[in-house]
Amino acid sequence: MNVLTQFAATETEAAGGDIFSTLGIDWQLLILQIIAFLILVWLLGKFVYPWLMKSVDERQAKIEESVKAAQEAEAKAESAQEDIAAMLKEARKEAKDIVVTAKDEAAAMVADGEKKAKARADKIVKDAHEQLEKDVIAARKQLHNDTIELVALATEKVVGKAVDSKADDKLIARAVKEAE
Amino acid sequence: MFHNFAQLDLHISIAAEPVFHIGGFPVTNALLTGVVGAALTLGILFYVAGKVKRDQYNRFVGLIQWVFEGLLSQIDSVIPDKKLARRITPLAVTIFFVVLVNYWLSVIPGLESIKLNGVPLIRSLTADLNFTLGLALITVVTVQIYAVKYLSAFGNLGRYFRNPFKDPVAAFEGILEVVGEVSRGTALALRLFGNAFAGEVLLIVIAALTSYAASVTLPFFMAFELFIGFIQAYVFFILTLIFTSLAVSHEHGDDHSSDHSSADARKRAAVQTE
Numbered sequence: 001m002n003v004l005t006q007f008a009a010t011e012t013e014a015a016g017g018d019i020f021s022t023l024g025i026d027w028q029l030l031i032l033q034i035i036a037f038l039i040l041v042w043l044l045g046k047f048v049y050p051w052l053m054k055s056v057d058e059r060q061a062k063i064e065e066s067v068k069a070a071q072e073a074e075a076k077a078e079s080a081q082e083d084i085a086a087m088l089k090e091a092r093k094e095a096k097d098i099v100v101t102a103k104d105e106a107a108a109m110v111a112d113g114e115k116k117a118k119a120r121a122d123k124i125v126k127d128a129h130e131q132l133e134k135d136v137i138a139a140r141k142q143l144h145n146d147t148i149e150l151v152a153l154a155t156e157k158v159v160g161k162a163v164d165s166k167a168d169d170k171l172i173a174r175a176v177k178e179a180e
Numbered sequence: 181m182f183h184n185f186a187q188l189d190l191h192i193s194i195a196a197e198p199v200f201h202i203g204g205f206p207v208t209n210a211l212l213t214g215v216v217g218a219a220l221t222l223g224i225l226f227y228v229a230g231k232v233k234r235d236q237y238n239r240f241v242g243l244i245q246w247v248f249e250g251l252l253s254q255i256d257s258v259i260p261d262k263k264l265a266r267r268i269t270p271l272a273v274t275i276f277f278v279v280l281v282n283y284w285l286s287v288i289p290g291l292e293s294i295k296l297n298g299v300p301l302i303r304s305l306t307a308d309l310n311f312t313l314g315l316a317l318i319t320v321v322t323v324q325i326y327a328v329k330y331l332s333a334f335g336n337l338g339r340y341f342r343n344p345f346k347d348p349v350a351a352f353e354g355i356l357e358v359v360g361e362v363s364r365g366t367a368l369a370l371r372l373f374g375n376a377f378a379g380e381v382l383l384i385v386i387a388a389l390t391s392y393a394a395s396v397t398l399p400f401f402m403a404f405e406l407f408i409g410f411i412q413a414y415v416f417f418i419l420t421l422i423f424t425s426l427a428v429s430h431e432h433g434d435d436h437s438s439d440h441s442s443a444d445a446r447k448r449a450a451v452q453t454e
Binding site for chain 1 (some may be wrong): 194206211214221228229267274277305308315
């Protein structure tokens, strides 16, 4: 109750003045405080905020930079991955090609070897045949000569008298030819 | 209890009371506390700026910087024009810090009990209408200055005075705009004063009511006061920004109505947070 009467008292006390003095508004104080506040704003705006703003801006720039760097790194990693994948693909393809060509080459080599071996074998066989033929011919010639000699000897023995060996030879050759 | 209460003889005055006079100039208790508040604000911010300048960081510097960064991002989001945002920053941020520090000074113990010449020595500057009205005047005038700068003097007048024969609705809107400008300034001053003054009265009354238990009950109300102080500082700060952006957003001739409504919505949202 006392509070209420006190309030009432202040009101009646101030009722004599206008609303401004009731609320305690004093033009001197008002102007002084406005000026003081403006000086405060000016001081802080001149000496404090630029530094704080600079640091905020720098931090913002740093953040943006790091975000950018991270994005770049990510892109790089991605492209590296792509590169690796492409390389792997290429390598695989190459390996495949190599294997295929190796296979082909091996097959060709085998085939070649076979062919060569066959050719050689054929040659050997052919050579052998030729040699054999030659031998046979030589043998036959030898036999022929031997026979002539033998026949000459035999004839000599039979005839008992050595005919002129030249005529002899001719005779025998004829005989042999007939006998053939 | 009631006897006790009655004997306390609570001393509550709407106006800041002069402690002494210097040649007819009244030096009020709010003014004295305000000097302390201004010195504190200056000290804190200069200390932080010096530390930041030398790239030395500690928790306190980090805290102030974090607050500053938050305020900056608020300014940027309310005022889309980057250049204007940077120019209004000193005023807006100073308002925030000064109001915050001065409001928080009201929770200093000894609000009622320390007296000089029979006048309590401590009274928050924000609980003095001279200061809040001064701040509101500065804000309103600054907004007008920026409006003139951005819309030219004629364009700024065009916000308030339109040809009633051509567009009676717009003319009426213009008159409302004049009324709104006055009411905005008054509301700005009275809102801060009302909150701060009520907060001080609340602390005094709680202290008187709970007498010896005050040491237990007061901290809760002080914490509440700290919270309200932050809110009030933020509201004053954000309203300064919104009024500025409102005044400047009339730039785009015809579609000002939509601009207006969106800005109004923002303002309303800000006021609701109060």
